[in-house]
Amino acid sequence: MASFRFIHAADLHLDSPFIGLRGLDDGMRSFIQDSTFRALERLVRLAVSEQVDFMVISGDIYDSSNISLRAQLRFLDAMESLAREGIAVYVIHGNHDPLDSAKLAVKLPPNVQEFGAEPSRVTAVRRSDKREVAQITGMSYPTSKVTDNIALTYPQATRELYHIGLLHANVDGDAQHETYAPCTRKDLSQAGYHYWALGHIHTRRMLQESPYIVYPGNIQGRHIKETGPKGCYVVDVDEGYNTVLSFHELDSMRWSLVQAPIDGCGSVDEWRQYLERTLGQVAEENREKLSLVRVMITGRSPVHRQLENGYVLDELLSEMRRREAAKAKTQGYGGCVWIEGFALQSGDVLDLDRLLAEDSFAGELLRLARKEQSEQRLLADDGIVPYALAPLMEHAEIRALLERMPAEELLDWLRRAEELTLTLLTQESKRGEGAGI
Structure with a gap:
């Protein structure tokens, strides 16, 4: 078998509305709402620069079954860009963009293979010489709620090629996500595939290496529960089926939880200065990205009494947001830190x-x-x-x-x-x- 390279991405959630963010000016709101599209553009550039043979996308391209035309046209542009480079794309639809979605109407170019409502299999080839390198099996959600173990309906691996399974599912019952297409690692291992390209869970996870059972996470974090780097995997497979994964960041804004203890602070202003130094470190670490943070106020100090009434935190939040908005207008959003909110978990001085x-x-x-x-x-x-x-x-x-x-x-x-x-x-x-x- 010939060596080859592919990208595994999932959960693009294009045109996610980012509901619930408050205090944003028009520029900041626009930057945030376009973040999923920027991640898609970076995904395309990565595929071209890494000279991948093909890409697999494991569901939830769109954010809602009532799919916006804007999202469809942006995805169409991305697929046409890949078509010009000769890069094939294999796609399944998940619970957010099932096949019965009301507005799934835009016709995609021929380099895009969308799997239907029953498991089917196609053969992927290497771009340079059209040699067959992989069998890809996938199935799209016919409706938004697929609660059966559809992994058991996938056909067993047969031919002497590398086998990739595209599956949008909750493997081993992750309690933080809806139990759609529930299955186990044992179910997947028994199919004889080499690589299970999963979607649905927005946290990057390597569940198993033999066979590979992988969640790449989503390409752009959308709220405070989706913290840390977001992106996709570039996967290299050699002649002996040896597989190497490399994670690549695609996000242009990053969510994080920031600890700001009040222990040892004698005044609100002393704590404020500590907080500003902490946020300065976040900005330094993410010079090219907008940081959205939730500040976790912890510890014990008399300062807690002033923070508890809410007025101090409201005024501080408003002022710190104003400063970051002004900074963004002069230097762009890279290195800006926007406080999504404060979580008051501190207390007064008590001997518990x-x-x-x-x-x-x-x-x-x-x-x-x-x-x-x-x-x-x-x-x-x-x-x-x-x-x-x-x-x-x-x-x-x-x-x-x-x-x-x-x-x-x-x-x-x-x-x-x-x-x-x-x-x-x-x-x-x-x-x-x-x-x-």
């Missing part, structure tokens, strides 16, 4: 170990709160959270929002309630001691 050991109301409250801070207890029928939320659950719209809320957000509510209550209790106790009660 002493409170946990105390036979007091505050101690009992703390022990109870800690007991409830697990996903097993969080929504238990006899748990505190369901009891506290019961009045809200009587309202249909609020109930729908709460039922979709991730467990981690409910846990954050519980932690904030714990902190606020303990602070109020200990302050009341100190006032009582001062009055000689």
